[in-house]
Amino acid sequence: MTMxxxxxxxxxxxxxxxxxxxxxxxxxYIVFLQGCPLRCIYCHNPDSRKMSVGILTNSASVAEEIEGxxxxxxxxxxxxxxxxxxxxxxxxxxxxxxxxxxGLHTALxxxxxxxxxxxxxxxxxxxxxxxxxxxxxxxxxxxVTGMSEDKAKALLEMCEKLAIxxxxxxxxVPGYTDEPNEEQMLARYLSKFNCIDRVEPIPFHKMxxxxxxxxxxxxxxxxTPEADEKxxxxxxxxxxxxxxxx
Ligand code: SF4
Numbered sequence: 001m002t003m004x005x006x007x008x009x010x011x012x013x014x015x016x017x018x019x020x021x022x023x024x025x026x027x028x029y030i031v032f033l034q035g036c037p038l039r040c041i042y043c044h045n046p047d048s049r050k051m052s053v054g055i056l057t058n059s060a061s062v063a064e065e066i067e068g069x070x071x072x073x074x075x076x077x078x079x080x081x082x083x084x085x086x087x088x089x090x091x092x093x094x095x096x097x098x099x100x101x102x103g104l105h106t107a108l109x110x111x112x113x114x115x116x117x118x119x120x121x122x123x124x125x126x127x128x129x130x131x132x133x134x135x136x137x138x139x140x141x142x143x144v145t146g147m148s149e150d151k152a153k154a155l156l157e158m159c160e161k162l163a164i165x166x167x168x169x170x171x172x173v174p175g176y177t178d179e180p181n182e183e184q185m186l187a188r189y190l191s192k193f194n195c196i197d198r199v200e201p202i203p204f205h206k207m208x209x210x211x212x213x214x215x216x217x218x219x220x221x222x223x224t225p226e227a228d229e230k231x232x233x234x235x236x237x238x239x240x241x242x243x244x245x246x
Contacts, residue, residue: 007061008098011091012054014047014083018069024107024128026076029069031062033092036084038111039146040134041220042173044208048083050215059091063098070102077105079130086114089121096125111145112152119155128197129159132169135177136186144176160195167197172227172235173204183235187242198245201235203227 012034020030032045034054043049066078078099085092085108096106108122109130123129133152135141141149159166168190172178190196204227212219236246 008059008063009091009094010056010058011088012051012056013062014045014054016065019072020079023079023081023109023130024077025105027073028076028079028107029066029073030079030081030109031066031095033080033082033085033088035087036082036111037087037113037147038084039217041144041176042171042204042224044205044211045083046208046211046215046217046219051087054083059094059098062095063102066099066104067102070104073104077107077127079107079109081109084111084113086110086112086118086122089114089118093121093125096122100125110155112155113147114151114155116154116158119158123158123162123164126164129155129164129166130169131156131159131166132171133186133190134171136182136189140177140179140182144173156193156195160193164195165197166193166195168199169202170199171202171204172232173221174225174227174231176224178227178231178235180234180238183238184242187239187244190239191242191244196244199239200246201232201239203232 014032014034017030020028023030032048034048035051036049080092099106105127106125107128107130108126111132134145138149190199206226239246
């Protein structure tokens with residue numbers, strides 16, 4: 001990643017979606033940044049994890065493209081997703097800065113996996129964080145991502161201090177993250193944060209399974225069922241009992 005005089009900051013993207021409807025309020029332009037240090041066993045975009053296979057571009061070009069969509073997204077905004085946008089903090093921050101200069105609402109769809117300095121750079125230009133919390137306990141978090149949960153929790157604490165609105169996402173995977181005690185600990189932990197606007201439990205699904213066939217990593221969940229309605233209802237009940245808004 002380098003600074004260039006006229007083109008802003010260079011970085012890698014995976015793809016874009018010009019009329020996104022689920023990653024933040026209103027109609028949104030979504031930029032999927034390439035690269036993610038996590039190794040979630042249920043990753044639905046495993047092709048976005050390896051940085052070197054992304055499309056090299058720069059923040060000025062990305063912002064210029066977004067500018068053309070302002071008439072459609074002016075009541076929605078722009079979301080940076082991934083991969084993990086915090087894996088390229090200067091690039092992400094410069095795209096969001098340019099979006100704020102255009103008067104657009106900005107959202108960051110993240111697992112929280114970034115260093116403090118890097119995260120603060122990006123949060124400076126972020127209106128809403130969509131934080132994907134994989135699990136509460138370190139043991140389970142590591143089992144499903146290969147990493148420690150510390151950075152996700154640190155990001156949530158930073159948002160609380162900076163009063164940045166957070167929407168929590170949490171994937172419910174049968175046999176892994178649907179365990180009631182785990183969900184109870186997560187719900188209790190989340191209930192302490194005023195910055196959390198609402199929590200969105202997401203059922204594990206198999207729609208991205210085919211993508212694993214094209215990458216050089218083993219998929220462990222071929223035999224795992226999708227999270228059914230009963231499982232989701234149980235999880236939702238735990239969250240609402242702790243006073244969290246769904
Ligand atoms: S954080 Fe997202 S992109 Fe990264 S491995 Fe997990 S699910 Fe995949």
